[in-house]
Amino acid sequence: MQGKQSLHEPNIKKLYLYWDCTDMSGSNRDDFTPNNKRIMAERVSWKCSFPGCGRNTVGPHSDDPTKRINNGIAAHIHAAASGGPRYNPQMTPEERKHISNGIWMCRDHGNLIDTDYTVYSASTLLDWKAQAEKRAADSLKLPTEEFVNRDATLIQLGSGLIYFVHWNSIHAQNWSFELVAPLVGSQELLNNYVLEFDSLIEPEAYVVIESQGDARRILDIKIEISSSGKFILCISVDNKPVATNPYDLGANMALDNTGDIYIKNGTIAMVKGIDNAKQRISTCMSTIKGEISFAKELGSLATLYYNEYKHDLELLSRLILLELVRLSLIPMDQGGISDKRPSLHFVKRFTCVDIPSLELTHSRFKANIKLEWGNGDLWDGEIPIYVLKA
Numbered sequence: 138m139q140g141k142q143s144l145h146e147p148n149i150k151k152l153y154l155y156w157d158c159t160d161m162s163g164s165n166r167d168d169f170t171p172n173n174k175r176i177m178a179e180r181v182s183w184k185c186s187f188p189g190c191g192r193n194t195v196g197p198h199s200d201d202p203t204k205r206i207n208n209g210i211a212a213h214i215h216a217a218a219s220g221g222p223r224y225n226p227q228m229t230p231e232e233r234k235h236i237s238n239g240i241w242m243c244r245d246h247g248n249l250i251d252t253d254y255t256v257y258s259a260s261t262l263l264d265w266k267a268q269a270e271k272r273a274a275d276s277l278k279l280p281t282e283e284f285v286n287r288d289a290t291l292i293q294l295g296s297g298l299i300y301f302v303h304w305n306s307i308h309a310q311n312w313s314f315e316l317v318a319p320l321v322g323s324q325e326l327l328n329n330y331v332l333e334f335d336s337l338i339e340p341e342a343y344v345v346i347e348s349q350g351d352a353r354r355i356l357d358i359k360i361e362i363s364s365s366g367k368f369i370l371c372i373s374v375d376n377k378p379v380a381t382n383p384y385d386l387g388a389n390m391a392l393d394n395t396g397d398i399y400i401k402n403g404t405i406a407m408v409k410g411i412d413n414a415k416q417r418i419s420t421c422m423s424t425i426k427g428e429i430s431f432a433k434e435l436g437s438l439a440t441l442y443y444n445e446y447k448h449d450l451e452l453l454s455r456l457i458l459l460e461l462v463r464l465s466l467i468p469m470d471q472g473g474i475s476d477k478r479p480s481l482h483f484v485k486r487f488t489c490v491d492i493p494s495l496e497l498t499h500s501r502f503k504a505n506i507k508l509e510w511g512n513g514d515l516w517d518g519e520i521p522i523y524v525l526k527a
């Protein structure tokens with residue numbers, strides 16, 4: 138862990154300079170007041186809002202018993218000054234310095250969201266802020282043990298391993314996680330996965346991260362033990378594929394709510410644009426992985442998860458999100474029809490999934506999904522997912 142932190146040092150220094158500048162009087166930045174920064178931090182229990190990080194940002198000063206240290210940052214969602222990350226010229230100075238335009242982060246992640254701001258859009262940060270405030274609210278109510286697991290994020294490695302983890306560090310395409318506990322699989326299976334990584338078949342060499350809605354091909358993987366004795370999983374990942382425009386999908390035959398071809402006035406009805414994209418998500422999730430004999434990789438584990446985790450709607454929603462993220466970002470064999478590509482290549486990012494009830498209509502449950510299409514448009518709504526009851 139010590140070694141990893143040194144990777145961030147140059148950036149941290151740069152950031153200190155940046156933040157020192159913000160306190161200069163007479164600047165034309167729309168900065169938060171010290172009071173608003175404090176409230177922003179308190180509303181997330183002084184923890185980093187980057188999902189899966191949760192690092193504490195405040196503590197006692199080591200030399201001075203009357204002082205505390207604060208390692209957090211009140212980052213702007215829309216930049217404080219023109220030319221900055223996610224700057225929105227439509228906003229007034231009052232809106233820019235308003236507490237609603239800030240998100241509390243540790244220094245590493247505050248730096249990350251401003252360096253790579255095409256990936257971390259304003260809507261992403263607003264979602265993360267809401268999630269962090271919800272975690273802080275939950276932490277006031279839930280017993281500690283239950284909360285610790287909820288605070289961890291899920292990662293999936295290949296088709297057989299899902300782990301609760303905390304983010305340890307992120308540096309370009311080298312990510313590391315502190316292992317918390319397995320949900321699917323075991324420590325032994327994980328050790329085997331890592332040891333035998335070089336001989337794995339290509340379709341198994343991928344990772345999906347719940348907290349960032351990201352999934353990548355794995356280039357290299359290892360387990361290290363930190364100075365405090367924790368297991369750290371280090372992964373080097375491939376580039377993210379570029380999402381496509383959902384309007385380029387063209388038209389397709391419309392399906393009715395039982396999954397049959399929809400006949401309207403004696404002719405086959407068609408869907409196009411976003412309706413077609415929504416239908417593609419539904420059919421992709423409703424296909425049971427492995428059921429298509431000439432393309433075994435296609436489809437999802439929705440049926441498996443539904444039958445296994447129907448006692449826990451929150452966990453089921455998180456697992457359905459993992460599947461959607463995997464299907465939108467991991468290239469796979471599409472049955473020889475075209476090149477290898479992600480099944481849901483027209484979605485840039487799935488933000489959140491909420492399954493309000495397990496009630497089935499025509500063997501389908503409804504998932505409320507928030508996403509960003511490949512063309513940058515945001516959408517949220519219901520997607521029906523077919524399952525085969527065990």
Ligand SMILES: [Zn+2]
Pocket residue numbers: 185186187190191192242243244245246247
């Ligand atoms: Zn952080």
